[in-house]
Amino acid sequence: LTAAPRRSSAVEWELDSLSTKISQLQKELSQAREAADSWANLFQAAPVAYLLLNNNGNILELNSEAALLLGGGRHVLKSGFARFVPKDELPLFLEHLRRCKVTRQPASMELNLLTLGRGTVPVEMVTAAVESIMFEPVRLFRSILIDLSGRREAERAAARAQVNYHRLVDTIEGIVWEADAKTFDVLFVSQSAERLLGYPVGQWHRPGFWENHIYVEDRERVVNELVRAAVKRQPLALEYRVVAADRRLIWLHDTVTLGDHDGKPRLLGVAVDITTRKAAEDELKRTQDELEHRVNERTTRLRETLDELETFSYSLSHDLRAPLRAMQGYAQLLLRSCGNKLGPQGVDYLKRITSSSERLDALVQDVLQYSRVARTPVELNPINLEKLVAEIIRDYPYLQPPLAAIEIKKPLAAVSGHEAFLSQCVFNLLSNAVKFTRPGQTPQIRIWTDAHDKTVSVSFKDNGIGISPKDQRRIFGIFQRVHSADKYEGTGVGLAIVQKAVERMGGVVGVESAPGQGSRFWLQLQRAPS
Amino acid sequence: MNRPEATILLVEDDANDVFFFKMAFEEAGISNPLHVVADGTQAINYLAGKDEFADRARFPLPYLILLDLKLPVRMGFDVLDWIRTQPDLCSLLVIVLTSSANLQDVNEAYRRGARAYLVKPLTLEKRRAMAAAIKSFWLEFNTPPSHPSPKNVTRHAHSPEPYEEKQRSRACPSSS
Numbered sequence: 001l002t003a004a005p006r007r008s009s010a011v012e013w014e015l016d017s018l019s020t021k022i023s024q025l026q027k028e029l030s031q032a033r034e035a036a037d038s039w040a041n042l043f044q045a046a047p048v049a050y051l052l053l054n055n056n057g058n059i060l061e062l063n064s065e066a067a068l069l070l071g072g073g074r075h076v077l078k079s080g081f082a083r084f085v086p087k088d089e090l091p092l093f094l095e096h097l098r099r100c101k102v103t104r105q106p107a108s109m110e111l112n113l114l115t116l117g118r119g120t121v122p123v124e125m126v127t128a129a130v131e132s133i134m135f136e137p138v139r140l141f142r143s144i145l146i147d148l149s150g151r152r153e154a155e156r157a158a159a160r161a162q163v164n165y166h167r168l169v170d171t172i173e174g175i176v177w178e179a180d181a182k183t184f185d186v187l188f189v190s191q192s193a194e195r196l197l198g199y200p201v202g203q204w205h206r207p208g209f210w211e212n213h214i215y216v217e218d219r220e221r222v223v224n225e226l227v228r229a230a231v232k233r234q235p236l237a238l239e240y241r242v243v244a245a246d247r248r249l250i251w252l253h254d255t256v257t258l259g260d261h262d263g264k265p266r267l268l269g270v271a272v273d274i275t276t277r278k279a280a281e282d283e284l285k286r287t288q289d290e291l292e293h294r295v296n297e298r299t300t301r302l303r304e305t306l307d308e309l310e311t312f313s314y315s316l317s318h319d320l321r322a323p324l325r326a327m328q329g330y331a332q333l334l335l336r337s338c339g340n341k342l343g344p345q346g347v348d349y350l351k352r353i354t355s356s357s358e359r360l361d362a363l364v365q366d367v368l369q370y371s372r373v374a375r376t377p378v379e380l381n382p383i384n385l386e387k388l389v390a391e392i393i394r395d396y397p398y399l400q401p402p403l404a405a406i407e408i409k410k411p412l413a414a415v416s417g418h419e420a421f422l423s424q425c426v427f428n429l430l431s432n433a434v435k436f437t438r439p440g441q442t443p444q445i446r447i448w449t450d451a452h453d454k455t456v457s458v459s460f461k462d463n464g465i466g467i468s469p470k471d472q473r474r475i476f477g478i479f480q481r482v483h484s485a486d487k488y489e490g491t492g493v494g495l496a497i498v499q500k501a502v503e504r505m506g507g508v509v510g511v512e513s514a515p516g517q518g519s520r521f522w523l524q525l526q527r528a529p530s
Numbered sequence: 531m532n533r534p535e536a537t538i539l540l541v542e543d544d545a546n547d548v549f550f551f552k553m554a555f556e557e558a559g560i561s562n563p564l565h566v567v568a569d570g571t572q573a574i575n576y577l578a579g580k581d582e583f584a585d586r587a588r589f590p591l592p593y594l595i596l597l598d599l600k601l602p603v604r605m606g607f608d609v610l611d612w613i614r615t616q617p618d619l620c621s622l623l624v625i626v627l628t629s630s631a632n633l634q635d636v637n638e639a640y641r642r643g644a645r646a647y648l649v650k651p652l653t654l655e656k657r658r659a660m661a662a663a664i665k666s667f668w669l670e671f672n673t674p675p676s677h678p679s680p681k682n683v684t685r686h687a688h689s690p691e692p693y694e695e696k697q698r699s700r701a702c703p704s705s706s
Contacts, residue, residue: 317630318600325629325652326546332654361652368632 049145053127055138057081057097069123069145071116081143084114093125100127101138110148122148174272177210181230181258181265184211184223196273198245215241215249226256230265233258239274251278306375313371320364327357359491366493369424370478373497378418378504382528385412385458388419389447392427402442404434409448413456414528421501422525425509426460428494429521433462436488436519455507456527461520467513476509498523533562533669536593540566541573541609542627543601547650550657551596558661560669565589570604573597574612577619592622594668597644599628599635610642621675623668 043050049066051059058080067073070084085093089111096109106128112120123145130140169176170191178188189204203209214222218240229236235257241249254271331353339347386408393399393406400406415422434443444463449456467475471482478496502509502523513519538560542548548566555564567573573595576583583589599606606626613619625646626639636647651657 314630314632317632317635318628321629321650321652322544322547325550325650326544328652329546329550329654329657336654358652365631372632 049123049147051081051143051145052130053081053097053141053143055140057093060140066145069113069115069121069147071118076116086112086114086120096125096127097141100129100141104129104138113145122152124148172270174270175252177204177269177271178259179210179267179269181226181267183207184226184267186210187266196244197242197250213243215243217241226267229256230258230267239278249275251275309371309375313368313375316364316371317368321361324357324361324364328354328361331357363491363493366491366497370493370497370500373421373424373501373504376421376504378421380416380418380505380526382414383417383419383422385415385422385449386410388423389426392423392430396427396431398434399430404443404445406430406445406447409446412447412458413449413451414530415449415456415458416526416528417505417507418501421505425498425501425523428498429460432494433460433464433519433521435490436464436483437462438465451527454527455524457522457524459520459522461518463518466515466517466519467511468515472511472513475511533593535562536669537563537565537590539573539576539592539595540564541568541570541595541597541601541606542566543568543598547598550654551661554654554657554661557658558665560661560665562593562669563590565592569602570606570609573601573609574604577613577616577622591619593674594664595622595624596627597624599626599630599639607638607642610639610644614643623672623674625664625668 043061044063046063047065049069050063051066052061054060059077062070062074062076067076070076082090082093092109093111096107099105100107106126108124108126110122110124113123115121125143125145127141127143129138130142172190172192175193175196176188176190177186177193179186185207186204186209189201191201193199193204194201197213199209199213211219211223222238222240225236225238235255238254238256239251240254241251244250251274252271253274254269256267256269259266259268331350334342335347335350335354339350342350389408389412398404430445433445437443441463446461447459449458467482474480475482476495476499479492480496481490481492483490499509502525505525507523507525509521509523511519511521540548540551542551552564565576567576575581576589577591579586579589597606597609601609606628610624613622613624620643623645624643625648626644627648627650628635629650631649639647648660651660
């Protein structure tokens, strides 16, 4: 029993060292476990799909992102990765692993992953061999899968946009162009340049091509305006002609803006063919010019006609009456000095010459009167009709009792007219009313007015011989007479003068009559403003 | 006041009218010296005392001018215009005697200095009546202005007063 304590001290030392070692190991283990957990967590939670493959391409481990990408969750463990690779891409995949293995460098490839849930997904696969001791074959691969579907979509959209843009630019019915703002050399031009002008797009890029093909008459103006626009940095719109490949002149409307490309000033423009519009404008202008020319020509002719008429009536008033005076004078002289020798028949002939010349003189006077009424400029003024009628009656005894009885139904409405013209009308109507009565009958005339909204009708009713309906239509024409001269004297111009004068004053004249019933002549005139 | 010596100048191109007026004047008892010229240029030459009219004793300045408007070469209006530009003649009595009763002619004639406007009558009776009226009004009742230039003028009994002289020159329309 005495040996026991000696053995026990050695054992205790052994035990102590063991337990120290154990606790140390336990500590290391827990540390290692913590580290492993941490790595595992990191591995699991990484935002990229992460795989561990063995030498045969079987999946040894995968994180949740990879499980999500491939579909099927952790069931895919141990299965070969090849099942996710399309058949035609398998050789590429095997080559990918082989290169990794041989070069011991990370390799990258793109493949269309056959996922279990999402169909084909384009991915980039980056693989690196897990480090192993030199000269020993590689046994493990770490792979990352990057989903490319988002990027692909963006690329496709960009490509589509590019295609659409070109198609758009090329189908625009106008030339889209871009040029250097200093040299005017074309840097881009759309297909329509060829369509519109006939020069292949390639030719446009030659230096000076565009400027040289602007029509020579427009070139300087266009260049000046573009230079000014480039300096002021202001957009502008231009119209100019370009010589097409078939030598036709094409009118372009060019809307130019200023741009910048890598600090170099650029001109950007859209030029539209306006040749048709220009042709239409020219045609319109030519038509207008022609029209104006024709109007001028006619105005000139009209003025000439008026001048001739003026000359004619001047001549009428001066020259035509001189021979009449001579006829009249010599006939009278002959009658006076040789009347006795001529006998009654000779005297009768001379008297006829005298009265004919008098009649012709009256005609000339009346025609002059008519042409004056037709030509004089008319200005309308308010006219006191009562005063005007009274003055006419006062001036002519044959319109007064006992030769005539004229009754005025007062008040007479004021009218708007030309005083001289209206006097002429009233005088002619009253003279006619007095003249065309049955022999032995005293003319009785009534004058009254009926005021309407904007007009006044003035009536002259007589107790004369009346006018048949057939004649009523004719009496207002010039030189129209419905009675023979020996029965009722007249030139047949009086009512024509009335008609023309009333017409010039913007009025209307008319008659109501029946044979033996007297006549009512009426003038419808504008009412004077009150 | 009777002026049997006052010269009358008739400016008339129509020989018939000249004939009838001479006759009418005679019948109306106008015995004044009557000179006839047939166109406007002759009328101006007469008034200016030029060429064949240089002898003022034979062709004295007229007291009254009867002027037709429609004349060969120079029209009646030209004669009126010319008279207005002559300071010595612008107070001459010019009576237009013409065919035209056109208001435009009438207004134009007065505007250019005519003192009266008569339309040639058609019949002998009316012509005689007009001649009588001319005699009575212009040759008897009317008081004419005094003529300015002593060398040209048949002077009136009394000399012009300075006031009258001033009035006359002011009454002369300018040629503008």
